[in-house]
Amino acid sequence: MGTKLPILIFGGMRMLTERQRLILTAIVDDYISSAEPVGSRSISKRGDVGYSPATIRNEMADLEELGFLEQPHTSAGRIPSHKGYRYYVDHLVRLDNLSKEEVHRLKSMFAEKITAMEQVVQHTASTLAQLTNYTSIALGPGMFDTTLRHFQLLPLNDDTAVAIIVTNTGHVENKTVAIPPGISTSELEKVVNLLNTKLTGVPLIKLRSQLYKEIGDEMSKYVSHAQEMISMVETVLSGDEAQREVYLSGTTNMLNQPEFQDVDRIKTIWELLEETPALIKVIGAPGAADQGTGIQVRIGQENTHAAISNCSLITATYSVHGQNLGTIGLLGPTRMEYAKVINLMQQVSQQLAVFMERYHK
Amino acid sequence: MGTKLPILIFGGMRMLTERQRLILTAIVDDYISSAEPVGSRSISKRGDVGYSPATIRNEMADLEELGFLEQPHTSAGRIPSHKGYRYYVDHLVRLDNLSKEEVHRLKSMFAEKITAMEQVVQHTASTLAQLTNYTSIALGPGMFDTTLRHFQLLPLNDDTAVAIIVTNTGHVENKTVAIPPGISTSELEKVVNLLNTKLTGVPLIKLRSQLYKEIGDEMSKYVSHAQEMISMVETVLSGDEAQREVYLSGTTNMLNQPEFQDVDRIKTIWELLEETPALIKVIGAPGAADQGTGIQVRIGQENTHAAISNCSLITATYSVHGQNLGTIGLLGPTRMEYAKVINLMQQVSQQLAVFMERYHK
DNA sequence: CGTTAGCACTCATCGTCGTCGAGTGCTAAC
C-alpha cells in the first residue's frame, strides 16, 4: 500500500476518512431510529450528506469490508455491526445536550433532601427507564464500606425473636431467628449490649470474624449457653453478604422494541432478569471501556451473558471516596439511542456523586 | 316440553345428562392437556367414552347450544366456553390426590420452625409456581391484626435518622427521616421512650389517631419542638398502610403456554403484574365462589381486570382467628389444570392455617 | 328409538408461484 492513501494508523484502529465517518454516523443514526436496514438512497436524501447514492454505495461497500457494516441479505440495506456500534460510541456519538425537561426530572430526584440512599438509587433507575423506554437495572449499595450502626434483638414470643441490623448508611436488615431454649430475657439483653459496644463501627464484612475473635471468650463470662447464642447471631449475619438488592424497572418497555417480538428471546432475557445472582454478575462485570466518567457501554457480545448478546448495556457506577458502591444500568437493544442514554447516564452519575458525597458528610 | 325428558332443574342450572357430563369432562380434560380444539373422533377413541363419533357429535351440538362449548370456526373441534369451565370446576373436576412428591415438597416448607411469616408466604408461592408452571402472586399479610411491638429512632448523623417499626408478627418496616433541627439526642430518646410505652400493643391502623389523641399533650411537657417531632413520626407512619407487599414468582412460566405467544397479550398482562396497586385489587377482589375452603376460582371474564380476561386465577386466603390476613394466587390460562391446582391450593391452605395458628401462639 | 355408518360440505393451514420493489454492484460517462 502506498503512503499516499488517506488511511492512517491510529491506536491500532485503522482511521476512517472524514467522509466514511460521516456516512457511518448517518447509517447508525438512521438505523437507530428506524430499525430497518438503511440504503444508499435514503442516506443521500438526508441533508447532512451531500453525495449521490452511487458514491455512498461505494463507501458502504468499503465500510462493510472493514467490518463496520453488515448486510442482512444481498438486496437489503446495511445495518451496523458490533464493531460499527463500538466505533460509533467511541468516536462518533455526539453528546448533545439533554432536553430541559429531562434535566429537570433528573435533578428533582436529588432535590428532596432526606431519603435513604437505596430509595434514591431505586427512584433514579425507575426514572431512567421512563425517560428512555428501556429497562433499568439498579444494583443497590453493597456493604464494602458500610459499618454496623446498631444491633438489636426483639423477642416476639418465647422462642422467636426478630434480629435487626442497621448500618451507618441507613440500611436496615432483619431476620427472624429462634431463641435457644433456656435463655432468659436478661441474658439476651446482656448479649445485645455486649455486641453493640464491641461491634458498632465494625465493617459488615468483618463482623463474623470479629464475632469469634473478640466476643466469644468474653461472652462466656457473662452468659450461659454462649455457644448457642453465638451461632444464633451467626445465622443472622449469614446470607447478607451474598445477596445484594437489585431493582428492576421498565421491564415491559423491552416489548415495544421490534427486535423483541420473538417470545423465545423475551423468555431468555426475562429468565435472566428474574435470577438475581446472574443479573448481579452481568451488571457488575468489570468493564473494558472505562473512560474516566465511570460510564461503561457493553455492546452485544461484549456482555458476559448469552441471553443479552444482542442487547446493549450501559452502566454507571456510584461511589464514595473512590469506593465503588453500586451500579445503575440501562438495558436495550444494540440499536440503542446511545447519544441520549450516555448523556443521561453522565448526568445521573454526576448528580449521584454529589448526593453520595453529601450523604457521607 | 314433556316431563319425561331427563332434563331437570337444579339450583337454577339445567342439569346435564350423565352422558353429557361425561363428554364435557372428556372435552375439557382433553383441551386442557392439548390446547387444541377437540373433535368427536378423538373423544370416541378414549377409553372412558364408549360411543361413536356420530353420537358424540350430536351431544356436542347440544352442549354448544346450551353454552358449554364453543367452536372457533365451522370445521374445527370444540373448546370449552367460560360457562363450560365453570361447570367443570363446580361439578365435574375430580379432586384426586396429589403425588407424594408434591405433598412432600409442600409440607417441607412448613417444617422449618422458625421463619418469618412473610418468608413462609413468599416461599410457598414460589414453590407453587414451580410445581404448576403457572405464575404465582402472593399478597403479604396486611396489618389489620398486627400491633406495634417496638419503635426506634437511630440517628445516622446530625440531621438524619432511621426510624424502625417492628410489629408483633415480626414484620420490620423502616424509613429514613429528617430530624427537626435543634433537637438534642436526649430529647429524641425521651420521645422514643414515650412512644414505646404509650403505643406498644396498639394496632397499626390506629397508630396515627392514637398519636394525636394520647401523645400530643404529654409530649409537649417533656420536649421542645413537640409539633415537629409529631409530624416527623407521622411521616414514618404514613405510606405503610397503602402499599402491601406483593411477591411474584414464575412470571416467565406464562411464556411456555401456547396462548401467550402473542407479544401484545404478554405486554398487557405484564404491565398489570408490574403495577402493584392494580394487582392487589385484582387478587384481593371479593370472590363469588367461596365454598367454605376459602379457595376461589375466577375464570376468564370473572376477573375484574381486562388484562387477564382470558386467564384463570385461583386464590387461597390465609387467616388467623377468622381474620383474613392475605392471599396466595396462581395465574394461568383459562385452560388451566384445575384439578391439580385446586388440590395443591387446598393443601397449601390447610398447612398455612396450621402454621398461622402456631405462629400466633 | 337411540345409535351409528356414510357422505357431502366447510374452512384453516401450508406450500407453490409469480409479481413487485427496494437496494445493490458494475461500467461508462462526466
Added chain:
DNA sequence: GTTAGCACTCGACGACGATGAGTGCTAACG
C-alpha cells in the same frame, strides 16, 4: 473523484390450489 444508468438479486406479499381435520345431515341398523 463523482455520478448516471442499468442489469441483477432477493425478500415480502398476495393469489391459488391441494390437503385434511372436523362437521351436520340423512338413512340404515339393532
